[in-house]
Amino acid sequence: MAITKKQSAALAKQVFEYAPAPESIDHVKIQPRYGLFIGGKMVEPHSKKHFPTINPATEKKLAEVAEADEIDVDRAVKAAGKAFESWSHLAPSQRSRYLFRISRILQERARELAVVETMDGGKPIKESRDVDIPLSAAHFFYYAGWADKLEWAFPNRKPRPLGVAGQVIPWNFPLLMLAWKIAPALAAGNTVVLKPAETTPLSAMLFADICMQAELPPGVVNIVTGAGKTGSLVVSHPGVKKVAFTGSTEVGKLIQKQLAGSGKKLTLELGGKAANIVFGDAPLDQAVEGIVNGIYFNQGHVCCAGSRLLVQESIAEPLMEKLKRRLSTLRLGDPLDKNTDIGAINSRAQLEKIQGLVESGIQEGAELYQPECQLPEKGFWFPPTLFTNVSQSYRIAREEIFGPVLSVLTFRTPAEAVEKANNTPYGLSAGVWTDKGSRILWMAEHLRAGVVWANTFNRFDPTSPFGGYKESGFGREGGIHGLAPYLDLN
Numbered sequence: 001m002a003i004t005k006k007q008s009a010a011l012a013k014q015v016f017e018y019a020p021a022p023e024s025i026d027h028v029k030i031q032p033r034y035g036l037f038i039g040g041k042m043v044e045p046h047s048k049k050h051f052p053t054i055n056p057a058t059e060k061k062l063a064e065v066a067e068a069d070e071i072d073v074d075r076a077v078k079a080a081g082k083a084f085e086s087w088s089h090l091a092p093s094q095r096s097r098y099l100f101r102i103s104r105i106l107q108e109r110a111r112e113l114a115v116v117e118t119m120d121g122g123k124p125i126k127e128s129r130d131v132d133i134p135l136s137a138a139h140f141f142y143y144a145g146w147a148d149k150l151e152w153a154f155p156n157r158k159p160r161p162l163g164v165a166g167q168v169i170p171w172n173f174p175l176l177m178l179a180w181k182i183a184p185a186l187a188a189g190n191t192v193v194l195k196p197a198e199t200t201p202l203s204a205m206l207f208a209d210i211c212m213q214a215e216l217p218p219g220v221v222n223i224v225t226g227a228g229k230t231g232s233l234v235v236s237h238p239g240v241k242k243v244a245f246t247g248s249t250e251v252g253k254l255i256q257k258q259l260a261g262s263g264k265k266l267t268l269e270l271g272g273k274a275a276n277i278v279f280g281d282a283p284l285d286q287a288v289e290g291i292v293n294g295i296y297f298n299q300g301h302v303c304c305a306g307s308r309l310l311v312q313e314s315i316a317e318p319l320m321e322k323l324k325r326r327l328s329t330l331r332l333g334d335p336l337d338k339n340t341d342i343g344a345i346n347s348r349a350q351l352e353k354i355q356g357l358v359e360s361g362i363q364e365g366a367e368l369y370q371p372e373c374q375l376p377e378k379g380f381w382f383p384p385t386l387f388t389n390v391s392q393s394y395r396i397a398r399e400e401i402f403g404p405v406l407s408v409l410t411f412r413t414p415a416e417a418v419e420k421a422n423n424t425p426y427g428l429s430a431g432v433w434t435d436k437g438s439r440i441l442w443m444a445e446h447l448r449a450g451v452v453w454a455n456t457f458n459r460f461d462p463t464s465p466f467g468g469y470k471e472s473g474f475g476r477e478g479g480i481h482g483l484a485p486y487l488d489l490n
Protein backbone atom coordinates (compact mmCIF):
# COMPACT_ATOMS: atom_id res chain seq x y z
CA MET A 1 0.00 0.00 0.00
CA ALA A 2 3.02 2.09 -0.50
CA ILE A 3 2.05 4.25 -3.48
CA THR A 4 1.43 7.85 -2.56
CA LYS A 5 -0.53 10.42 -4.53
CA LYS A 6 2.71 12.01 -5.70
CA GLN A 7 4.07 8.71 -6.96
CA SER A 8 0.79 8.07 -8.71
CA ALA A 9 1.07 11.42 -10.51
CA ALA A 10 4.59 10.48 -11.59
CA LEU A 11 3.31 7.13 -12.83
CA ALA A 12 0.50 8.77 -14.75
CA LYS A 13 3.07 10.91 -16.55
CA GLN A 14 5.04 7.81 -17.54
CA VAL A 15 2.14 6.24 -19.45
CA PHE A 16 1.81 6.88 -23.15
CA GLU A 17 0.25 10.13 -24.26
CA TYR A 18 -2.58 9.27 -26.63
CA ALA A 19 -3.79 11.64 -29.34
CA PRO A 20 -7.54 12.30 -29.10
CA ALA A 21 -9.55 9.71 -31.05
CA PRO A 22 -13.16 10.87 -30.89
CA GLU A 23 -15.83 8.80 -32.62
CA SER A 24 -17.55 10.80 -35.33
CA ILE A 25 -21.14 11.82 -34.66
CA ASP A 26 -21.97 13.02 -38.21
CA HIS A 27 -23.86 9.84 -39.05
CA VAL A 28 -26.24 10.19 -36.10
CA LYS A 29 -29.49 12.08 -36.41
CA ILE A 30 -31.06 12.86 -33.06
CA GLN A 31 -34.47 14.47 -33.53
CA PRO A 32 -35.15 17.60 -31.49
CA ARG A 33 -38.33 16.07 -30.06
CA TYR A 34 -39.73 12.53 -29.71
CA GLY A 35 -43.27 11.28 -29.23
CA LEU A 36 -44.42 7.90 -27.90
CA PHE A 37 -44.20 4.64 -29.83
CA ILE A 38 -47.73 3.26 -29.70
CA GLY A 39 -49.51 0.96 -32.15
CA GLY A 40 -46.57 0.85 -34.56
CA LYS A 41 -46.06 4.60 -34.97
CA MET A 42 -44.76 7.65 -33.18
CA VAL A 43 -47.65 9.61 -31.67
CA GLU A 44 -47.96 12.86 -29.76
CA PRO A 45 -48.48 12.36 -26.01
CA HIS A 46 -51.93 13.08 -24.60
CA SER A 47 -50.13 14.79 -21.71
CA LYS A 48 -48.68 17.34 -24.19
CA LYS A 49 -45.66 17.32 -21.87
CA HIS A 50 -42.03 16.75 -22.80
CA PHE A 51 -38.83 16.71 -20.78
CA PRO A 52 -35.20 17.16 -21.86
CA THR A 53 -32.60 14.44 -22.00
CA ILE A 54 -29.04 15.69 -21.69
CA ASN A 55 -25.54 14.50 -22.43
CA PRO A 56 -24.03 13.95 -18.94
CA ALA A 57 -20.53 14.60 -20.27
CA THR A 58 -21.40 18.11 -21.48
CA GLU A 59 -24.73 18.91 -19.75
CA LYS A 60 -26.04 19.92 -23.20
CA LYS A 61 -29.60 19.05 -24.16
CA LEU A 62 -29.79 16.30 -26.77
CA ALA A 63 -33.54 16.13 -27.34
CA GLU A 64 -36.96 16.46 -25.74
CA VAL A 65 -38.84 13.31 -24.89
CA ALA A 66 -42.55 12.80 -24.22
CA GLU A 67 -43.84 12.28 -20.70
CA ALA A 68 -46.57 9.63 -20.90
CA ASP A 69 -49.58 10.08 -18.60
CA GLU A 70 -52.33 7.67 -17.57
CA ILE A 71 -54.20 7.98 -20.87
CA ASP A 72 -51.00 7.46 -22.87
CA VAL A 73 -50.13 4.33 -20.90
CA ASP A 74 -53.69 3.07 -21.34
CA ARG A 75 -53.43 3.61 -25.11
CA ALA A 76 -50.14 1.69 -25.19
CA VAL A 77 -51.50 -1.25 -23.16
CA LYS A 78 -54.64 -1.39 -25.34
CA ALA A 79 -52.51 -1.36 -28.51
CA ALA A 80 -50.40 -4.19 -27.07
CA GLY A 81 -53.57 -6.10 -26.07
CA LYS A 82 -54.98 -5.81 -29.57
CA ALA A 83 -51.69 -6.89 -31.17
CA PHE A 84 -51.50 -9.89 -28.81
CA GLU A 85 -54.53 -11.48 -30.51
CA SER A 86 -52.67 -11.93 -33.80
CA TRP A 87 -49.04 -12.06 -32.55
CA SER A 88 -49.74 -14.93 -30.18
CA HIS A 89 -51.36 -16.89 -33.04
CA LEU A 90 -48.68 -16.15 -35.59
CA ALA A 91 -46.71 -19.22 -36.70
CA PRO A 92 -43.76 -19.33 -34.27
CA SER A 93 -41.32 -19.50 -37.18
CA GLN A 94 -42.73 -16.13 -38.33
CA ARG A 95 -42.06 -14.64 -34.90
CA SER A 96 -38.49 -15.95 -35.22
CA ARG A 97 -38.12 -14.16 -38.53
CA TYR A 98 -39.04 -10.81 -37.00
CA LEU A 99 -36.59 -11.31 -34.15
CA PHE A 100 -33.79 -12.31 -36.52
CA ARG A 101 -34.60 -9.25 -38.60
CA ILE A 102 -34.37 -6.97 -35.55
CA SER A 103 -31.07 -8.57 -34.58
CA ARG A 104 -29.69 -7.96 -38.06
CA ILE A 105 -30.79 -4.32 -38.11
CA LEU A 106 -29.23 -3.78 -34.67
CA GLN A 107 -25.96 -5.00 -36.14
CA GLU A 108 -26.34 -2.86 -39.25
CA ARG A 109 -27.03 0.24 -37.19
CA ALA A 110 -24.54 -0.62 -34.45
CA ARG A 111 -22.36 2.46 -34.89
CA GLU A 112 -25.28 4.85 -34.70
CA LEU A 113 -26.69 3.05 -31.65
CA ALA A 114 -23.31 3.05 -29.89
CA VAL A 115 -22.85 6.79 -30.36
CA VAL A 116 -26.37 7.59 -29.14
CA GLU A 117 -25.96 5.29 -26.12
CA THR A 118 -22.71 7.02 -25.21
CA MET A 119 -24.03 10.55 -25.72
CA ASP A 120 -27.21 9.96 -23.72
CA GLY A 121 -25.71 7.87 -20.90
CA GLY A 122 -22.05 8.92 -20.57
CA LYS A 123 -20.47 5.47 -20.98
CA PRO A 124 -17.22 5.13 -22.97
CA ILE A 125 -17.77 4.47 -26.66
CA LYS A 126 -15.51 1.41 -26.51
CA GLU A 127 -17.99 -0.16 -24.08
CA SER A 128 -21.18 0.73 -25.97
CA ARG A 129 -19.50 -0.32 -29.24
CA ASP A 130 -17.98 -3.60 -27.97
CA VAL A 131 -20.40 -4.67 -25.24
CA ASP A 132 -23.84 -3.02 -25.14
CA ILE A 133 -24.78 -3.10 -28.80
CA PRO A 134 -23.29 -6.48 -29.84
CA LEU A 135 -24.84 -8.14 -26.78
CA SER A 136 -28.23 -6.54 -27.53
CA ALA A 137 -28.15 -7.96 -31.07
CA ALA A 138 -27.01 -11.33 -29.68
CA HIS A 139 -30.02 -11.44 -27.33
CA PHE A 140 -32.47 -10.99 -30.19
CA PHE A 141 -30.56 -13.55 -32.24
CA TYR A 142 -30.56 -16.06 -29.39
CA TYR A 143 -34.26 -15.74 -28.54
CA ALA A 144 -35.20 -15.77 -32.24
CA GLY A 145 -33.91 -19.34 -32.19
CA TRP A 146 -36.24 -20.32 -29.32
CA ALA A 147 -39.50 -18.88 -30.71
CA ASP A 148 -40.39 -22.05 -32.66
CA LYS A 149 -38.93 -24.49 -30.14
CA LEU A 150 -40.87 -23.68 -26.98
CA GLU A 151 -42.31 -27.18 -26.72
CA TRP A 152 -38.77 -28.59 -26.79
CA ALA A 153 -37.67 -26.04 -24.22
CA PHE A 154 -40.42 -27.18 -21.84
CA PRO A 155 -41.18 -30.81 -22.70
CA ASN A 156 -44.51 -32.29 -21.61
CA ARG A 157 -45.87 -28.84 -20.86
CA LYS A 158 -48.01 -26.68 -23.07
CA PRO A 159 -46.20 -23.33 -23.11
CA ARG A 160 -48.59 -20.45 -23.77
CA PRO A 161 -47.87 -16.71 -23.81
CA LEU A 162 -49.31 -14.59 -20.99
CA GLY A 163 -50.50 -11.45 -22.79
CA VAL A 164 -49.17 -7.92 -22.41
CA ALA A 165 -45.85 -7.60 -20.56
CA GLY A 166 -45.14 -4.30 -18.75
CA GLN A 167 -41.40 -3.72 -18.58
CA VAL A 168 -39.48 -1.01 -16.73
CA ILE A 169 -35.73 -0.62 -17.24
CA PRO A 170 -32.88 1.45 -15.76
CA TRP A 171 -30.27 3.80 -17.20
CA ASN A 172 -27.04 1.83 -16.84
CA PHE A 173 -27.43 -0.41 -19.94
CA PRO A 174 -30.39 1.16 -21.75
CA LEU A 175 -30.45 -0.81 -25.01
CA LEU A 176 -29.13 -4.01 -23.49
CA MET A 177 -31.80 -4.01 -20.77
CA LEU A 178 -34.40 -3.35 -23.46
CA ALA A 179 -33.10 -6.39 -25.36
CA TRP A 180 -33.07 -8.56 -22.20
CA LYS A 181 -36.72 -7.66 -21.69
CA ILE A 182 -38.22 -7.51 -25.19
CA ALA A 183 -36.48 -10.46 -26.92
CA PRO A 184 -37.72 -13.30 -24.64
CA ALA A 185 -41.18 -11.70 -24.27
CA LEU A 186 -41.71 -11.59 -28.03
CA ALA A 187 -40.18 -15.02 -28.65
CA ALA A 188 -42.70 -16.47 -26.18
CA GLY A 189 -45.59 -14.79 -28.06
CA ASN A 190 -46.30 -11.86 -25.74
CA THR A 191 -46.56 -8.20 -26.68
CA VAL A 192 -44.93 -5.44 -24.63
CA VAL A 193 -45.16 -1.95 -23.21
CA LEU A 194 -41.72 -0.79 -22.16
CA LYS A 195 -40.69 2.24 -20.14
CA PRO A 196 -37.04 3.31 -20.47
CA ALA A 197 -35.30 5.33 -17.76
CA GLU A 198 -35.85 9.07 -17.66
CA THR A 199 -32.16 9.91 -18.23
CA THR A 200 -31.51 7.48 -21.11
CA PRO A 201 -34.53 7.23 -23.43
CA LEU A 202 -32.82 7.83 -26.79
CA SER A 203 -31.65 4.34 -27.75
CA ALA A 204 -35.21 3.11 -27.05
CA MET A 205 -36.46 5.78 -29.48
CA LEU A 206 -34.01 4.45 -32.08
CA PHE A 207 -35.28 0.96 -31.30
CA ALA A 208 -38.83 2.15 -32.08
CA ASP A 209 -37.51 3.17 -35.49
CA ILE A 210 -35.91 -0.27 -35.87
CA CYS A 211 -39.27 -1.96 -35.10
CA MET A 212 -40.81 0.09 -37.92
CA GLN A 213 -37.91 -0.74 -40.24
CA ALA A 214 -38.36 -4.44 -39.43
CA GLU A 215 -42.09 -4.06 -40.22
CA LEU A 216 -42.96 -5.57 -36.88
CA PRO A 217 -46.77 -5.74 -36.68
CA PRO A 218 -48.18 -2.58 -35.01
CA GLY A 219 -48.63 -2.78 -31.26
CA VAL A 220 -46.31 -5.76 -30.65
CA VAL A 221 -43.78 -3.35 -29.10
CA ASN A 222 -44.89 -0.06 -27.50
CA ILE A 223 -42.51 2.36 -25.80
CA VAL A 224 -43.70 4.99 -23.36
CA THR A 225 -41.17 7.43 -21.97
CA GLY A 226 -41.51 9.32 -18.71
CA ALA A 227 -40.37 9.34 -15.10
CA GLY A 228 -41.09 6.94 -12.23
CA LYS A 229 -44.80 7.85 -12.31
CA THR A 230 -45.09 6.50 -15.87
CA GLY A 231 -43.34 3.30 -14.77
CA SER A 232 -45.81 2.92 -11.94
CA LEU A 233 -48.74 3.39 -14.36
CA VAL A 234 -47.34 0.65 -16.62
CA VAL A 235 -46.88 -1.95 -13.89
CA SER A 236 -50.26 -1.29 -12.26
CA HIS A 237 -52.34 -1.22 -15.45
CA PRO A 238 -54.95 -4.02 -15.24
CA GLY A 239 -54.30 -5.00 -18.88
CA VAL A 240 -50.70 -5.96 -18.03
CA LYS A 241 -50.33 -9.66 -17.18
CA LYS A 242 -46.63 -9.84 -16.52
CA VAL A 243 -44.25 -7.27 -15.04
CA ALA A 244 -40.48 -7.30 -15.50
CA PHE A 245 -38.49 -4.67 -13.60
CA THR A 246 -34.79 -3.88 -13.38
CA GLY A 247 -33.70 -1.10 -11.04
CA SER A 248 -33.25 -0.26 -7.38
CA THR A 249 -34.27 -2.60 -4.56
CA GLU A 250 -36.34 0.23 -3.09
CA VAL A 251 -38.57 0.58 -6.18
CA GLY A 252 -38.60 -3.21 -6.65
CA LYS A 253 -40.12 -3.59 -3.18
CA LEU A 254 -42.71 -0.90 -3.96
CA ILE A 255 -43.73 -2.73 -7.13
CA GLN A 256 -43.96 -6.05 -5.32
CA LYS A 257 -46.32 -4.48 -2.77
CA GLN A 258 -48.31 -2.79 -5.51
CA LEU A 259 -48.82 -6.09 -7.36
CA ALA A 260 -49.58 -8.28 -4.36
CA GLY A 261 -52.85 -10.13 -4.96
CA SER A 262 -53.15 -8.91 -8.57
CA GLY A 263 -52.26 -12.32 -10.07
CA LYS A 264 -49.64 -10.70 -12.31
CA LYS A 265 -46.40 -12.58 -12.85
CA LEU A 266 -43.39 -10.62 -11.62
CA THR A 267 -39.63 -10.77 -12.03
CA LEU A 268 -37.32 -8.32 -10.27
CA GLU A 269 -33.65 -7.71 -11.08
CA LEU A 270 -32.44 -5.37 -8.36
CA GLY A 271 -29.25 -4.14 -6.73
CA GLY A 272 -26.08 -5.87 -5.65
CA LYS A 273 -22.93 -5.56 -3.55
CA ALA A 274 -20.79 -8.27 -5.06
CA ALA A 275 -17.66 -9.67 -3.50
CA ASN A 276 -14.69 -10.17 -5.80
CA ILE A 277 -12.52 -12.63 -3.88
CA VAL A 278 -8.79 -12.99 -4.57
CA PHE A 279 -6.88 -15.89 -3.04
CA GLY A 280 -3.14 -15.93 -2.45
CA ASP A 281 -2.53 -18.39 -5.29
CA ALA A 282 -4.33 -16.26 -7.92
CA PRO A 283 -2.48 -14.88 -10.95
CA LEU A 284 -2.21 -11.33 -9.63
CA ASP A 285 -1.81 -9.39 -12.88
CA GLN A 286 -4.83 -11.14 -14.35
CA ALA A 287 -6.76 -10.51 -11.13
CA VAL A 288 -5.95 -6.79 -11.28
CA GLU A 289 -7.49 -6.57 -14.76
CA GLY A 290 -10.54 -8.45 -13.47
CA ILE A 291 -10.87 -6.15 -10.45
CA VAL A 292 -10.65 -3.05 -12.68
CA ASN A 293 -13.19 -4.49 -15.11
CA GLY A 294 -15.36 -5.55 -12.17
CA ILE A 295 -15.77 -2.12 -10.62
CA TYR A 296 -14.68 0.60 -13.07
CA PHE A 297 -16.50 -0.81 -16.13
CA ASN A 298 -19.40 1.56 -16.98
CA GLN A 299 -18.26 3.88 -14.11
CA GLY A 300 -19.42 1.19 -11.67
CA HIS A 301 -23.04 1.70 -12.76
CA VAL A 302 -23.47 -2.06 -12.80
CA CYS A 303 -25.81 -4.05 -10.55
CA CYS A 304 -23.38 -6.97 -10.48
CA ALA A 305 -20.24 -4.78 -10.07
CA GLY A 306 -17.47 -6.27 -7.94
CA SER A 307 -17.70 -3.40 -5.46
CA ARG A 308 -16.26 -5.29 -2.46
CA LEU A 309 -12.78 -6.64 -3.01
CA LEU A 310 -11.92 -9.44 -0.57
CA VAL A 311 -8.18 -10.10 -0.61
CA GLN A 312 -6.35 -12.89 1.18
CA GLU A 313 -4.17 -11.19 3.77
CA SER A 314 -0.90 -12.72 2.53
CA ILE A 315 -1.11 -10.93 -0.83
CA ALA A 316 -2.91 -7.73 0.22
CA GLU A 317 0.16 -5.55 -0.04
CA PRO A 318 1.48 -6.57 -3.49
CA LEU A 319 -2.04 -6.66 -4.89
CA MET A 320 -2.82 -3.12 -3.67
CA GLU A 321 0.41 -1.88 -5.15
CA LYS A 322 -0.39 -3.39 -8.56
CA LEU A 323 -3.96 -2.12 -8.39
CA LYS A 324 -2.97 1.44 -7.56
CA ARG A 325 -0.42 1.41 -10.34
CA ARG A 326 -3.12 0.21 -12.76
CA LEU A 327 -5.58 2.90 -11.60
CA SER A 328 -3.00 5.53 -12.50
CA THR A 329 -3.19 4.42 -16.13
CA LEU A 330 -6.99 4.64 -16.49
CA ARG A 331 -8.07 7.45 -18.80
CA LEU A 332 -11.05 9.49 -17.68
CA GLY A 333 -12.70 11.94 -20.05
CA ASP A 334 -14.69 12.36 -23.26
CA PRO A 335 -16.85 9.23 -23.50
CA LEU A 336 -16.82 9.50 -27.30
CA ASP A 337 -13.01 9.15 -27.36
CA LYS A 338 -12.08 5.57 -28.23
CA ASN A 339 -9.23 5.62 -25.68
CA THR A 340 -11.43 6.58 -22.74
CA ASP A 341 -11.74 4.03 -19.93
CA ILE A 342 -13.94 6.00 -17.53
CA GLY A 343 -16.76 8.13 -18.89
CA ALA A 344 -19.25 10.47 -17.26
CA ILE A 345 -21.51 9.69 -14.32
CA ASN A 346 -25.04 9.22 -15.65
CA SER A 347 -26.72 12.13 -13.86
CA ARG A 348 -26.19 14.84 -11.30
CA ALA A 349 -28.39 12.93 -8.83
CA GLN A 350 -26.22 9.81 -9.20
CA LEU A 351 -23.04 11.88 -8.80
CA GLU A 352 -24.39 13.36 -5.56
CA LYS A 353 -25.27 9.88 -4.28
CA ILE A 354 -21.71 8.67 -4.99
CA GLN A 355 -20.17 11.77 -3.38
CA GLY A 356 -22.33 11.29 -0.28
CA LEU A 357 -21.33 7.65 0.17
CA VAL A 358 -17.63 8.37 -0.43
CA GLU A 359 -17.81 11.12 2.19
CA SER A 360 -19.37 8.64 4.63
CA GLY A 361 -16.47 6.25 3.98
CA ILE A 362 -13.95 8.95 4.90
CA GLN A 363 -15.95 9.94 8.00
CA GLU A 364 -16.20 6.34 9.18
CA GLY A 365 -12.42 5.93 8.97
CA ALA A 366 -11.61 4.21 5.67
CA GLU A 367 -8.47 5.23 3.80
CA LEU A 368 -9.16 6.84 0.43
CA TYR A 369 -6.99 6.47 -2.64
CA GLN A 370 -7.66 8.25 -5.93
CA PRO A 371 -5.09 8.47 -8.72
CA GLU A 372 -4.11 11.88 -9.95
CA CYS A 373 -6.65 12.74 -12.61
CA GLN A 374 -8.04 15.87 -14.19
CA LEU A 375 -11.84 16.07 -14.18
CA PRO A 376 -13.44 17.99 -17.06
CA GLU A 377 -15.07 21.25 -16.01
CA LYS A 378 -18.51 20.59 -17.47
CA GLY A 379 -20.51 17.43 -16.91
CA PHE A 380 -20.69 14.86 -14.11
CA TRP A 381 -17.46 13.08 -13.22
CA PHE A 382 -16.01 10.99 -10.44
CA PRO A 383 -12.44 9.63 -10.36
CA PRO A 384 -11.73 5.91 -9.90
CA THR A 385 -11.67 5.45 -6.14
CA LEU A 386 -10.27 2.82 -3.82
CA PHE A 387 -10.92 2.48 -0.09
CA THR A 388 -8.68 0.41 2.20
CA ASN A 389 -9.04 -0.08 5.96
CA VAL A 390 -12.71 -0.79 5.42
CA SER A 391 -14.76 -2.44 8.11
CA GLN A 392 -17.81 -4.52 7.23
CA SER A 393 -20.05 -2.16 9.15
CA TYR A 394 -19.17 0.89 7.03
CA ARG A 395 -21.83 2.13 4.64
CA ILE A 396 -19.39 1.82 1.70
CA ALA A 397 -19.15 -1.91 2.45
CA ARG A 398 -22.90 -2.42 2.85
CA GLU A 399 -24.72 -0.08 0.46
CA GLU A 400 -24.80 -0.14 -3.31
CA ILE A 401 -22.79 2.90 -4.42
CA PHE A 402 -23.33 2.37 -8.16
CA GLY A 403 -20.21 4.36 -8.95
CA PRO A 404 -16.46 3.80 -9.56
CA VAL A 405 -15.72 3.11 -5.90
CA LEU A 406 -14.07 -0.06 -4.59
CA SER A 407 -14.00 -1.09 -0.93
CA VAL A 408 -11.18 -3.45 0.03
CA LEU A 409 -11.44 -5.94 2.90
CA THR A 410 -9.15 -8.82 3.80
CA PHE A 411 -9.64 -12.45 4.89
CA ARG A 412 -7.46 -15.35 6.00
CA THR A 413 -9.38 -18.57 5.24
CA PRO A 414 -11.87 -19.63 2.55
CA ALA A 415 -14.55 -19.94 5.25
CA GLU A 416 -13.95 -16.36 6.34
CA ALA A 417 -14.14 -15.21 2.71
CA VAL A 418 -17.51 -16.93 2.29
CA GLU A 419 -18.78 -15.51 5.58
CA LYS A 420 -17.84 -11.97 4.58
CA ALA A 421 -19.01 -12.31 0.98
CA ASN A 422 -22.45 -13.55 2.07
CA ASN A 423 -22.76 -10.91 4.78
CA THR A 424 -24.97 -8.65 2.67
CA PRO A 425 -28.70 -8.32 2.02
CA TYR A 426 -27.91 -8.75 -1.69
CA GLY A 427 -27.01 -11.87 -3.67
CA LEU A 428 -26.53 -11.08 -7.32
CA SER A 429 -22.97 -11.98 -8.24
CA ALA A 430 -19.48 -12.85 -6.99
CA GLY A 431 -16.01 -13.46 -8.37
CA VAL A 432 -13.35 -15.97 -7.29
CA TRP A 433 -9.69 -15.75 -8.27
CA THR A 434 -7.56 -18.80 -7.53
CA ASP A 435 -5.34 -21.34 -9.23
CA LYS A 436 -7.27 -24.28 -7.78
CA GLY A 437 -10.31 -25.68 -9.59
CA SER A 438 -11.51 -27.51 -6.48
CA ARG A 439 -11.52 -24.26 -4.52
CA ILE A 440 -13.54 -22.53 -7.25
CA LEU A 441 -16.17 -25.28 -7.04
CA TRP A 442 -16.24 -25.18 -3.23
CA MET A 443 -16.62 -21.41 -3.22
CA ALA A 444 -19.33 -21.44 -5.90
CA GLU A 445 -21.28 -23.92 -3.82
CA HIS A 446 -21.08 -21.77 -0.70
CA LEU A 447 -21.54 -18.29 -2.15
CA ARG A 448 -25.13 -17.09 -2.08
CA ALA A 449 -24.96 -15.32 -5.43
CA GLY A 450 -26.90 -15.84 -8.66
CA VAL A 451 -23.75 -15.67 -10.79
CA VAL A 452 -20.25 -16.69 -9.70
CA TRP A 453 -17.43 -15.83 -12.09
CA ALA A 454 -14.15 -17.74 -11.78
CA ASN A 455 -10.90 -16.00 -12.79
CA THR A 456 -12.92 -13.45 -14.73
CA PHE A 457 -15.65 -10.89 -14.02
CA ASN A 458 -18.58 -9.16 -15.74
CA ARG A 459 -18.87 -11.69 -18.55
CA PHE A 460 -22.29 -11.91 -20.17
CA ASP A 461 -23.82 -14.23 -22.70
CA PRO A 462 -27.44 -14.51 -23.85
CA THR A 463 -27.41 -18.27 -23.28
CA SER A 464 -26.57 -17.90 -19.61
CA PRO A 465 -29.21 -17.10 -16.97
CA PHE A 466 -28.71 -14.01 -14.80
CA GLY A 467 -30.51 -13.02 -11.62
CA GLY A 468 -30.23 -12.83 -7.87
CA TYR A 469 -31.08 -14.07 -4.41
CA LYS A 470 -32.37 -12.14 -1.40
CA GLU A 471 -32.75 -8.38 -1.99
CA SER A 472 -31.22 -8.69 -5.46
CA GLY A 473 -34.59 -9.92 -6.67
CA PHE A 474 -36.04 -13.07 -8.19
CA GLY A 475 -36.50 -14.63 -11.60
CA ARG A 476 -33.84 -15.19 -14.23
CA GLU A 477 -33.13 -13.40 -17.48
CA GLY A 478 -31.14 -14.97 -20.30
CA GLY A 479 -30.95 -18.57 -21.42
CA ILE A 480 -33.83 -20.99 -21.44
CA HIS A 481 -34.62 -19.80 -17.89
CA GLY A 482 -35.40 -16.33 -19.27
CA LEU A 483 -38.31 -17.72 -21.30
CA ALA A 484 -40.17 -19.28 -18.37
CA PRO A 485 -41.37 -16.01 -16.75
CA TYR A 486 -43.08 -15.09 -20.05
CA LEU A 487 -44.99 -18.36 -20.38
CA ASP A 488 -47.91 -20.08 -18.75
CA LEU A 489 -46.50 -23.57 -18.22
CA ASN A 490 -49.38 -25.07 -16.23
Ligand code: NDP
Nearest residue numbers: 169170196197198227228231232247248251270271303402
Ligand atom coordinates in the same frame (compact mmCIF):
# COMPACT_ATOMS: atom_id res chain seq x y z
P1 NDP B 1 -34.98 3.31 -9.98
O1 NDP B 1 -35.26 1.97 -9.42
O2 NDP B 1 -35.73 4.46 -9.45
O3 NDP B 1 -35.23 3.29 -11.57
C1 NDP B 1 -35.36 2.16 -12.39
C2 NDP B 1 -36.54 2.35 -13.36
O4 NDP B 1 -37.78 2.35 -12.63
C3 NDP B 1 -36.53 3.67 -14.10
O5 NDP B 1 -37.09 3.50 -15.39
C4 NDP B 1 -37.42 4.53 -13.22
O6 NDP B 1 -37.93 5.66 -13.87
C5 NDP B 1 -38.51 3.54 -12.87
N1 NDP B 1 -39.28 3.84 -11.67
C6 NDP B 1 -38.99 4.71 -10.66
N2 NDP B 1 -39.96 4.68 -9.72
C7 NDP B 1 -40.89 3.77 -10.14
C8 NDP B 1 -42.12 3.27 -9.61
N3 NDP B 1 -42.59 3.69 -8.44
N4 NDP B 1 -42.80 2.33 -10.31
C9 NDP B 1 -42.32 1.87 -11.48
N5 NDP B 1 -41.18 2.31 -12.04
C10 NDP B 1 -40.45 3.23 -11.38
O7 NDP B 1 -33.44 3.59 -9.90
P2 NDP B 1 -32.75 5.03 -9.93
O8 NDP B 1 -32.61 5.44 -11.32
O9 NDP B 1 -33.44 6.00 -9.04
O10 NDP B 1 -31.35 4.68 -9.28
C11 NDP B 1 -31.22 4.65 -7.87
C12 NDP B 1 -30.31 3.57 -7.43
O11 NDP B 1 -30.83 2.31 -7.84
C13 NDP B 1 -28.92 3.59 -8.03
O12 NDP B 1 -28.08 4.42 -7.34
C14 NDP B 1 -28.53 2.16 -7.94
O13 NDP B 1 -28.01 1.90 -6.67
C15 NDP B 1 -29.81 1.41 -8.12
N6 NDP B 1 -30.00 0.90 -9.48
C16 NDP B 1 -29.83 -0.41 -9.71
C17 NDP B 1 -29.95 -0.89 -10.99
C18 NDP B 1 -29.75 -2.31 -11.30
O14 NDP B 1 -29.44 -2.64 -12.44
N7 NDP B 1 -29.94 -3.20 -10.37
C19 NDP B 1 -30.24 -0.04 -12.13
C20 NDP B 1 -30.47 1.35 -11.76
C21 NDP B 1 -30.35 1.76 -10.49
P3 NDP B 1 -37.02 6.99 -13.86
O15 NDP B 1 -35.82 6.67 -14.64
O16 NDP B 1 -37.81 7.99 -14.52
O17 NDP B 1 -36.75 7.29 -12.42
